[in-house]
Amino acid sequence: MVTLENISKTYNEGALTAVDKVSFEVKKGELFGLIGPDGAGKTSIFRMLTTVLLPDGGNASVNGLDVVTGYKEIRKQVGYMPGKFSLYQDLTVEENLNFFATLFNTTVKENYDLIKEIYVQIEPFKTRKAGKLSGGMKQKLALCCALIHRPTVLFLDEPTTGVDTVSRKEFWDMLKRLKVQGITILVSTPYMDEATLCERIALIQSGKIMSIDTPAAIIKAYPEPLFAVKSEKMSVLLQDLRKQESVKSCFAFGEYHHLTFQENSPEVQPSLRKNLEKLGHAAIELKEITPTIEDCFIQLMNH
Amino acid sequence: MKQFFTFVRKEFYHVFRDRKTLLMLFGLPIAQILLFGFALTNEIKDSKIVVVDYANDPASREITQKLAASDQFELQSSLMSHREIEAAFRKGVVNLAVVFPANFNSDLLAQNSAQIQVIADASDPNKANTLTNYVNNILRDYQQERVNETQLPYQIQPEIRMLYNPELKGATNFVPGVMALVLVLICVLMTSISIVREKENGTMEVLLVSPFNPFLVIISKAVPYFVLSLFNLTVILLMSIFFMGLPFEGSLLLFYAESSLLIIAALSLGLLISNSTDSQQTAMLIALMGMMIPTMLFTGFMFPIENMPMPLRIISNVVPSKWYYIIVKSIMIKGLGFSAIWKETLILVGMTAFFLFVSFKKFKIRLA
Amino acid sequence: MQNVVIKTDKLTKKFGDFTATDAITFEVYEGEIFGFLGANGAGKTTAMRMLCGLSTPTSGEATIAGFDIYKDTEKIKANIGYMSQKFSLYEDLTVIENIRFFGGVYGLSDQEIKEKSDHLIDLLGLKEESKKLVGSLPLGWKQKLAFSVAIIHDPKIVFLDEPTGGVDPVTRRQFWDLIYEASNRGITIFVTTHYMDEAEYCNRISMMVDGEMKALDTPTNLKKTYNAASMDEVFFELARGAKRQAD
Numbered sequence: 001m002v003t004l005e006n007i008s009k010t011y012n013e014g015a016l017t018a019v020d021k022v023s024f025e026v027k028k029g030e031l032f033g034l035i036g037p038d039g040a041g042k043t044s045i046f047r048m049l050t051t052v053l054l055p056d057g058g059n060a061s062v063n064g065l066d067v068v069t070g071y072k073e074i075r076k077q078v079g080y081m082p083g084k085f086s087l088y089q090d091l092t093v094e095e096n097l098n099f100f101a102t103l104f105n106t107t108v109k110e111n112y113d114l115i116k117e118i119y120v121q122i123e124p125f126k127t128r129k130a131g132k133l134s135g136g137m138k139q140k141l142a143l144c145c146a147l148i149h150r151p152t153v154l155f156l157d158e159p160t161t162g163v164d165t166v167s168r169k170e171f172w173d174m175l176k177r178l179k180v181q182g183i184t185i186l187v188s189t190p191y192m193d194e195a196t197l198c199e200r201i202a203l204i205q206s207g208k209i210m211s212i213d214t215p216a217a218i219i220k221a222y223p224e225p226l227f228a229v230k231s232e233k234m235s236v237l238l239q240d241l242r243k244q245e246s247v248k249s250c251f252a253f254g255e256y257h258h259l260t261f262q263e264n265s266p267e268v269q270p271s272l273r274k275n276l277e278k279l280g281h282a283a284i285e286l287k288e289i290t291p292t293i294e295d296c297f298i299q300l301m302n303h
Numbered sequence: 304m305k306q307f308f309t310f311v312r313k314e315f316y317h318v319f320r321d322r323k324t325l326l327m328l329f330g331l332p333i334a335q336i337l338l339f340g341f342a343l344t345n346e347i348k349d350s351k352i353v354v355v356d357y358a359n360d361p362a363s364r365e366i367t368q369k370l371a372a373s374d375q376f377e378l379q380s381s382l383m384s385h386r387e388i389e390a391a392f393r394k395g396v397v398n399l400a401v402v403f404p405a406n407f408n409s410d411l412l413a414q415n416s417a418q419i420q421v422i423a424d425a426s427d428p429n430k431a432n433t434l435t436n437y438v439n440n441i442l443r444d445y446q447q448e449r450v451n452e453t454q455l456p457y458q459i460q461p462e463i464r465m466l467y468n469p470e471l472k473g474a475t476n477f478v479p480g481v482m483a484l485v486l487v488l489i490c491v492l493m494t495s496i497s498i499v500r501e502k503e504n505g506t507m508e509v510l511l512v513s514p515f516n517p518f519l520v521i522i523s524k525a526v527p528y529f530v531l532s533l534f535n536l537t538v539i540l541l542m543s544i545f546f547m548g549l550p551f552e553g554s555l556l557l558f559y560a561e562s563s564l565l566i567i568a569a570l571s572l573g574l575l576i577s578n579s580t581d582s583q584q585t586a587m588l589i590a591l592m593g594m595m596i597p598t599m600l601f602t603g604f605m606f607p608i609e610n611m612p613m614p615l616r617i618i619s620n621v622v623p624s625k626w627y628y629i630i631v632k633s634i635m636i637k638g639l640g641f642s643a644i645w646k647e648t649l650i651l652v653g654m655t656a657f658f659l660f661v662s663f664k665k666f667k668i669r670l671a
Numbered sequence: 672m673q674n675v676v677i678k679t680d681k682l683t684k685k686f687g688d689f690t691a692t693d694a695i696t697f698e699v700y701e702g703e704i705f706g707f708l709g710a711n712g713a714g715k716t717t718a719m720r721m722l723c724g725l726s727t728p729t730s731g732e733a734t735i736a737g738f739d740i741y742k743d744t745e746k747i748k749a750n751i752g753y754m755s756q757k758f759s760l761y762e763d764l765t766v767i768e769n770i771r772f773f774g775g776v777y778g779l780s781d782q783e784i785k786e787k788s789d790h791l792i793d794l795l796g797l798k799e800e801s802k803k804l805v806g807s808l809p810l811g812w813k814q815k816l817a818f819s820v821a822i823i824h825d826p827k828i829v830f831l832d833e834p835t836g837g838v839d840p841v842t843r844r845q846f847w848d849l850i851y852e853a854s855n856r857g858i859t860i861f862v863t864t865h866y867m868d869e870a871e872y873c874n875r876i877s878m879m880v881d882g883e884m885k886a887l888d889t890p891t892n893l894k895k896t897y898n899a900a901s902m903d904e905v906f907f908e909l910a911r912g913a914k915r916q917a918d
Contacts, residue, residue, distance in 0.1 A: 038810045038837030050512045052670045071668075076514040086505040090320045091313065102309040103513045135711040145509075161837065164710040165867065165903060166910045190837045191866075193903075205839065234872075235851045251844050254868035254901070255890060294868075298840050 001153060001184045002026040002049060006058035009044045009207075014056075018044040020207040021058065026186055026200075031179045033198030034188040035293065041207040042188040043083055046157045049186070050080045062153055076104075079151030083158045085142040089131030093122055093141055096130050097148060104149030114181065115144045118174055136167030143174065147183075154178070156187040160194065172197045192294035203297055210300040215293055222291040222299060224248075225264055228256035231281040240279050246272055251298065256285075258295060306515055310523035317497065318527060328493070332485045332535045336542050339477040339604075349377045350434055352399040355388060358407035362417075366445055370401065375437045392424055399423045399434045411449075478543040479631035480604020483624035484595070485539065486532055486562065487569045491594045493528045494573030495586040502581050508670065517668045525570045532566045533559065552638025558631065561644075564651050565627045569594075571658035578665050602628045626651045673700035676827055676859045677722065682731035682740075684717050691717040693882035694731060699828075704850060704860040706870050709879030710910040715863055716832070718879070722861070723830055724748050736827040749778070752821035752858075755832035759817030762806030766797055769805055770820060777824035791819050811842025815849060822853055829853065831862040835869065847872055867903040876902070878909045885909050 002025065009019040019041040026032040034042050047053035049062055051071035060067045062074050087096050097119075101108045112119075122140050125133065130141060139159055146154060156175075160168045172194065175185055187198065195201045195215050202212040211218055229250075231237045238257055241250040246268050250259040261268045269286060276284050291299075318324050354367045371378040379397060391397040402420035404410075410417040421438050423431035498521070501507040510520055536559075543549040551558075573590070580586050599605055601619035608619050619625050626647045633639040633647075641648070677699035684692040692714040699705045709715045720726040722735055724744035733740040736750040760769045770791060774784035792801050795815055805813060814834055822829050831850075835843045847869065854860055862873065870876050871890050878886040878893075886893060886909055890902055899905045 037839035037842075040839075047508070047670060050508075052508055052511045054669060072514075075512050078512060080509060080512040082505045082508045084505040086509045088313070088317070088506060089504070091316055095313070095316065099309060099313050100509070100513075102306050103510070103515050105306065105514060162711075162865070164865065164910060165906050166710055166913070169907065192840060193867075235855075251841075252847060252872060254871040294840050298844075301839065301841050 001028045001030070002032075002060075002062050002186060004045070004049070004058065004060045007045070007048060007055050007060050008057035009041070009048060009053065010056050017207050019048070019055075022204075022207070022209050023058075024202050024209065024212050026184060028184055029179065029182050031175060031185045031187070031197075031199045033195055033201040034186065034204055035190075035192060035195045035201050035297070036188075036204035037190050039206075040204045042204060043157055044207075045204075046080075046082075046155050046186070046188060050078060050155055051075060077152050079146040079149065079154040081142050081146040081154075081156045081159055083161070085138045087130040087138060087142055087145065090129060092127050092129055093133070094126040096141060097144055100145040101148045106149050108148065111148055111150045114150055114178075115147050117177060118147075119144050135163045136170070139163055139167065139171060140174075143171075147178070151183065153184045153186070156185065158188050158190065160189055160191060168194070192292065192297055195293035201293070203293075203300060205297075205301055211296070218293065218296050219291050222296055224260050225288055226291045226295055227259050227261070227269075228253070228285075228287055228289045229259055229276075230256045230283075230285040231276065232283050233281065237276070237281060240276065240281070244272060244275060249302070253295070256289075258289070258291075307519060307523055310515075310520070311526050314497070314524060314527040318531065324493070328489060328531055328535065329538075331489065332481070332539050333542070335481045335485055336478075336539060336547075339481055350375060350398040350430075351379050351396060352376045352401065352434075353379045353388060353391060353397050355384065355400060355402045357405040358403040360406075360408035362408035362411055363403040366403075366419075366442065367401075369441050369445060370438070373437065373441060375434070388422065392422075395424075397424070398430070399438070401438060475549060475632070475636050477604045478539070478547065478549055479628050479635060480602050482536060482539050482562070482631060483565065483602050483604075483627045484598050485535055486565050486627075487572075487594055487598050487624050488590070489532055489535060490528055490566055490569030491573040491576065492587065492590040493531075494524060494570050495576040495580075495590055496583055497524055497528075498574065498577035499580060499583050499586045502577075503583060511668065511670070517666065518663070521574055521666065525574075528570060528573075529563075529566055532569075533562070536562050549635070550638075551635055553634035554640065557641060558634050561627065561630045561634070561648060561651070564648070564655055565623060568623045568651065568655040568658050571655070571662040574662040575658065575665065578662065578667060597622050598624045601625055604628060621654075623651060623654050626654075673703075675699070676701050676736055677705075677733070677861070679722075679733040680731055682718070682721060682733050683729050684714075684721060684726065685729045690882050692721070692728075695879075695884045697877060697884060697887055699859060699861065701827075701859055702854055702857045703875065704854050704862065704873045706873030706876040707861060707863045707879070708870060708876055708906060709863075710913055713879040713910075713913065714882040715879050719830055719832060719861075719863070723751060723753055750827045752824070752826040752829035753832075754817050754821040754829070754834055756814075756834060756836040760805045760813060760820065763804060765802050765804055766792070766808070766816060767801045769816070770823065773820045774823055779824060787823050791816075791823070795819060809842075811838045811846070814838055815842070815846055818846065818849055818853075822858055825856075826858065828859040828861055831860065833863055833865060835864060835866060843869075867901065867906060870902040870906075878906065880909055880913050 005023050006021045007019060007023070008017070008021050010017050022041070022045060034045065036042055044053060048055045048067060049060060051067050051074050054068060063077055065074050067074065088099070091099065097108055118140050122137055125137065130138060133141065143159070160171055163171070175187065179185060198215065200212065200214050201218065203210045203218070211221070213221070229237065229241065234257070238250065238252055241247050241257060241259060246261050246263070248260045248262045250257055273284055273286055318328065352370065354370065356363050356367065367378070370376050388397070388400045400422040402422065404418055404420070407417050407419070419442070421435055423435050425431040501510065511517060540551070544551055572594070576586055576589050580589065601608065601622040602624045608616055608625070611619070630644045630647050630651070633644050675698045680696050681694040682692060682696070683690065683694050695718060707715055707719070717726070721728050721740065722733065724735070724740065724747040728740060735747045738746045738750070740747070761772070764772065767788060770788040771784055774787060779787065792798055797812070797816065800808060805816070808816070818831070818834060835846055838846065850860055850862070864870065873890065875887065875889050876893060877884050888896065893905050894900070894902065897905045897908045899908060
């Protein structure tokens with residue numbers, strides 16, 4: 001459905017490499033996530049795939065059409081929601097939707113079944129100007145607009161950035177239902193916790209793909225046992241852990257600190273616990289855990 | 304086609320929902336007319352003059368009275384000496400002085416001719432010229448009366464007629480200029496800003512990733528501003544006819560056809576600007592600096608082009624509004640037909656075609 | 672008893688008949704890391720603007736660093752630092768120029784600016800980049816620099832509006848190291864974030880829902896109260912009930 005082969009993009013006459021020989025493939029009907037921080041090259045990749053940006057090297061195709069030569073055809077077949085929710089702020093919800101429907105030579109009526117579930121949530125505000133909607137509502141409207149012509153591939157560039165947790169959850173539920181309809185979805189996000197909601201993911205950093213697989217496989221590939229530690233004084237604990245010789249890496253992670261050991265012999269855990277107690281830590285909790293995608297990302301970044 | 308109309312309608316929504324745009328669109332022409340009509344007029348009223356009357360006889364008094372009665376002059380005092388005049392000029396409290404020599408009336412009676420001295424402050428040469436012309440007119444009037452009284456058999460009187468603009472009204476000059484200015488400004492500014500705004504909002508990306516032909520995006524953006532510009536033009540035309548008392552001698556059809564030509568040239572310039580910038584501020588700056596200033600300077604309605612140095616006169620030829628200005632003056636004021644303005648029209652057509660060609664050529668179907 | 676640096680009493684801001692911030696009452700202690708959470712449109716930005724002295728409340732009382740929110744807005748501004756995700760530094764100035772500029776804005780002497788900028792560049796490891804334009808730095812570095820600049824004048828409180836949005840996980844943690852360091856120096860941190868793991872790093876967390884402060888406690892207690900396994904669940908539980916759909 002979507003293939004990239006050694007795609008590169010540079011800016012400022014080659015001084016800045018945004019995308020560095022990226023290759024991956026997205027299968028038909030797949031929900032594929034591009035996970036990485038701002039500036040990793042996600043938007044450049046999306047823009048090249050949606051034909052609004054020319055690659056500096058490599059090939060890419062969407063639905064078997066080359067992104068450079070087949071741009072006219074691709075533009076008819078895909079749906080695109082750029083990073084900034086691209087709505088007309090001074091048009092109402094209804095006007096926006098009608099405008100985008102007409103733009104794609106269709107009507108809201110014709111494809112209403114596809115957007116119905118999402119649209120009913122914003123329908124009560126259909127005479128409101130898009131600029132006056134909350135972030136979550138704008139995001140829903142933008143999704144409706146990107147879907148209105150029943151695209152075969154949907155590109156969503158950071159649809160959940162700046163949107164609160166509740167709206168983010170709702171949004172991912174919507175994507176799952178769209179997937180059922182057979183639409184191939186490419187979504188990018190800087191939020192690592194959203195990775196597990198995709199079928200396959202690519203972890204991207206500084207224009208390079210660090211890993212591509214299912215979230216479960218990426219987690220499984222974590223090279224060493226990972227532990228979570230907690231005590232009463234978390235910030236002091238972090239400092240102390242970093243000074244321990246047996247500790248290989250240690251970083252804060254929510255209510256715990258995550259750490260790996262230099263060697264994973266049976267005695268490292270009790271001895272660390274003892275050392276921490278000596279340093280005055282109370283209520284120490286130390287357990288082995290399954291890594292999250294964020295742990296994997298950190299591990300990959302550091303190597 | 305339906306796509307196209309939807310797009311045009313959307314553009315109109317943008318215009319009518321944004322107060323700033325509306326104000327600019329409809330406030331600008333009115334403000335310009337008022338500005339040029341009343342504040343920046345080159346008609347001179349109530350200029351301060353002094354009369355130094357060494358004669359103090361019936362003739363000098365009568366002329367002095369006539370000067371005082373005129374709208375153009377405000378008589379300051381009649382009791383100054385030559386030396387005082389010089390001081391008054393230096394201080395700038397006086398613009399013009401009229402000096403009657405002694406024996407003015409008797410000279411006039413005896414020799415049928417007499418000398419009169421008119422001194423003007425020529426630091427503003429245009430103004431000095433205008434003022435001395437006013438004095439000449441008054442003197443001529445006076446002579447005329449005297450000729451009638453004495454009933455000499457005949458006397459040859461030079462008669463100067465001010466062609467097309469007998470009252471020397473500034474309006475005939477500036478109205479076509481304001482038309483050119485408003486059309487160029489509105490079209491260039493509005494198209495470039497409205498396209499760049501889509502880029503800023505990210506909507507341009509979505510428009511590009513759609514089956515809609517990118518060229519149609521541009522054309523459907525141009526249509527509303529084309530229509531609004533014609534509306535603006537009509538407003539200016541009606542204002543100048545009904546409030547300024549300007550004539551409209553020529554063909555209305557020809558006038559609108561020529562105006563459309565300028566509008567298209569301006570729209571393609573706006574498109575060209577929007578291609579080379581991504582921010583509304585930059586677009587606005589380029590449009591204002593690059594369009595307004597040359598239009599004001601080189602159209603000919605503020606500063607006569609004939610008086611400019613050669614290099615500037617040459618530059619003025621590439622400013623489309625200069626040609627439009629000549630065309631409109633010919634149609635409106637002189638009532639001339641196409642045969643008189645075909646050359647200017649041809650130049651304007653050439654420019655429009657060039658701008659259109661370049662802007663379409665440079666139009667990007669991608670982001671970068 | 673810890674020193675109170677922010678104290679509000681029924682602080683309210685209305686825009687017409689819309690109550691953006693509805694009678695919020697809370698205290699923030701010296702050196703505390705105070706998480707200010709809430710859904711989009713819950714009134715966080717409005718509240719933060721009032722606390723920074725940028726917007727006058729409709730009613731209610733508040734003192735920031737001991738100064739009255741109505742009368743002493745200028746003194747408040749001199750005693751706080753502010754950094755947001757959107758604007759913090761001038762992209763077209765170099766690292767050192769930014770530091771000098773903001774040092775000057777906050778009224779530091781030339782000598783102080785010199786010392787501070789040397790220290791900062793050393794601390795952030797920006798020695799080689801000090802003459803580079805800020806715009807050319809990676810986002811994470813920019814944000815770390817922006818934070819350091821926001822506290823260059825040793826303010827009593829620093830307000831951080833989503834400081835780590837879009838920053839990579841490693842840099843995000845380095846950023847929090849800086850926050851801890853500042854907090855240990857006695858600077859009070861008032862921070863908003865969309866990352867729930869970061870909420871765990873705060874000493875106490877407040878939750879805004881529909882303009883009201885619905886919860887205020889330590890992360891541990893909040894999880895206990897709402898019988899939740901993570902802060903994410905606590906947030907979801909509280910924000911789900913929000914009626915305000917559009918702002």
